[in-house]
């Protein structure tokens with residue numbers, strides 16, 4: 394089996410009208426939710442018996458607007474792991490234009506009963 398810590402995860406999304414804000418572009422909160430999901434997925438598939446919570450996200454700098462009908466690809470990948478945490482790279486591109494939408498990272502911590510515990 395391929396080592397899940399070196400796997401690049403990918404999600405392809407059609408941006409429907411329900412995801413748009415009053416200006417007709419993607420509401421950033423949806424993108425942040427999908428980024429959080431992708432960070433969780435990458436960490437959890439690398440350490441299936443761990444129980445991850447999001448400790449920290451890096452900056453979200455949305456570089457290009459996303460519009461209804463765009464197709465977005467979101468990627469995540471484990472960059473490194475410490476004693477209780479993993480750093481996950483998360484980024485997205487607009488698959489229609491190839492422009493990068495954002496690039497950031499998350500720190501996911503293995504936690505039980507609200508306390509950090511070592512990774513398995």
Ligand SMILES: CC(C)(COP(=O)(O)OP(=O)(O)OC[C@H]1O[C@@H](n2cnc3c(N)ncnc32)[C@H](O)[C@@H]1OP(=O)(O)O)[C@@H](O)C(=O)NCCC(=O)NCCS
Nearest residue numbers: 446447448449474475476477478479500502504507508509
């Ligand atoms: C996650 C939680 C259990 C961690 O407990 P903590 O005592 O605050 O943990 P620490 O500050 O020692 O950090 C834990 C790990 O995160 C890493 N970390 C913390 N802050 C970091 C930062 N700014 N940059 C990089 N790594 C960081 C630490 O290095 C450590 O990793 P390691 O053991 O691999 O070295 C606790 O903060 C918590 O429950 N937070 C709420 C999580 C949550 O509910 N998230 C959902 C969103 S509301």
